[in-house]
Structures are given as C-alpha cells and as structure tokens.
Amino acid sequence: EAGVAQSPRYKIIEKRQSVAFWCNPISGHATLYWYQQILGQGPKLLIQFQNNGVVDDSQLPKDRFSAERLKGVDSTLKIQPAKLEDSAVYLCASSWRTGGGNSPLHFGNGTRLTVT
Amino acid sequence: DQQVKQNSPSLSVQEGRISILNCDYTNSMFDYFLWYKKYPAEGPTFLISISSIKDKNEDGRFTVFLNKSAKHLSLHIVPSQPGDSAVYFCAASDNAGNMLTFGGGTRLMVKP
Numbered sequence: 001e002a003g004v005a006q007s008p009r010y011k012i013i014e015k016r017q018s019v020a021f022w023c024n025p026i027s028g029h030a031t032l033y034w035y036q037q038i039l040g041q042g043p044k045l046l047i048q049f050q051n052n053g054v055v056d057d058s059q060l061p062k063d064r065f066s067a068e069r070l071k072g073v074d075s076t077l078k079i080q081p082a083k084l085e086d087s088a089v090y091l092c093a094s095s096w097r098t099g100g101g102n103s104p105l106h107f108g109n110g111t112r113l114t115v116t
Numbered sequence: 117d118q119q120v121k122q123n124s125p126s127l128s129v130q131e132g133r134i135s136i137l138n139c140d141y142t143n144s145m146f147d148y149f150l151w152y153k154k155y156p157a158e159g160p161t162f163l164i165s166i167s168s169i170k171d172k173n174e175d176g177r178f179t180v181f182l183n184k185s186a187k188h189l190s191l192h193i194v195p196s197q198p199g200d201s202a203v204y205f206c207a208a209s210d211n212a213g214n215m216l217t218f219g220g221g222t223r224l225m226v227k228p
Binding site: 004031033035040041042043044045048055056091093095097103104105106107108109110 | 120122125150152157158159160161162165205207213214215216217218219220221
C-alpha cells in the first residue's frame, strides 16, 4: 500500500510570508491529522479531520493557520503570515478511523519549514 | 502542561542487552498507549500498543508494560540491535482514539 504523501519536503521562507503544505493520505483512511514537531520535542496535534469534518482543532493557532480537507481525501495546511517560531517539521498522518490502539497512525515524511 | 512525559532524552545500550524506555502520563482519560519509532528525515512509524485493560503486550523483541495505578508505561527491547537506534515516542489517547498526545521522545543508541 502506498504511504502518506507530503509535499514539499523542505521550505524556506521569510517571516510574514505565507506557505502551504499538501498531504495525500493512504487510500481509504477516513481520519487525517496535521502535527507540528519542533526540534527536540514530540509531535503536537494541530488539527484532526474525520472525512472532511473537523474533529479537533483546539491547538491550531487560527489567527494564522488554516487547514482544509476537500472531498474527504487530500488536505492542505496554510500558514499566513509565518513567524520565526513556526519553524518546525509539519507531519501529516492518516488512519482508517480515529487513531486508538487498534488503528495506529501512519505518518508521512513531513515538510521541514524554516522561517528566517 | 505536558500530559505525556519521557524523562530520559537519551539512552545508550550495548548490542544484545536490554533497552528500557520509560513514559509517564497524567491524564486519567487516556486509555490507549502507543510507541512510535522515528528515524532521521522520516515520519514516526507505529511499533506497539497496549490497551488500559492489559498490563503487558508483546511483539517479538518488543514488550510494553503498563502500570495504570502509577500512570507509567515502559518499552522493553530484548535483545537490542544497532538497527533499533532511533528516537522513540510514547503516545496516549482516549478509548475513541482522540486526544492523541505524544511525549518528547527518547533517543536510543545501540552500540555494536
């Protein structure tokens, strides 16, 4: 089975610019997640979709971050405007249902964002 | 407030010996516990999980132990191999798989 695809792999932007990340989950996976991983820390959930509805976006900085999942498949995460502290790896993950022990998450390789 | 903590940022063991990675949590709502393994420049990959109704789950060289009263779990790798060198993340969720929260990770180095 093909894994979770993310692009781009790397992105360097200046602060106050905007950036978008794309994710294609594993076929048939209903749940999609965006995580932010700052260097030296564990992944932090930004938003969780079930099909194309939002399940949890409590930790998404909504003044600058937005995400959508059209038609319940691909998803994009946007940051506008970017700040220096947004430098991190952005990980997309999917699972066939919510990610409990019987349905672990499958992660993409992430997009490394550097904000200068 | 970190709800899932891995207090050892790194661990070094000799090949063939046992590796023990520890994790503590604070939220009583957590019902599923998972371990993920991460190599550089790759996303985390699922390793093993345990439900709160069990106290042990084994898969080959990997065993996870859960002490619910102490809110503590550990991952044992026996015997350790150089290919096990990676960052290991502990994660926890409620029984619906929501609230999935990761610890900060432990870097394991297995020396040949």
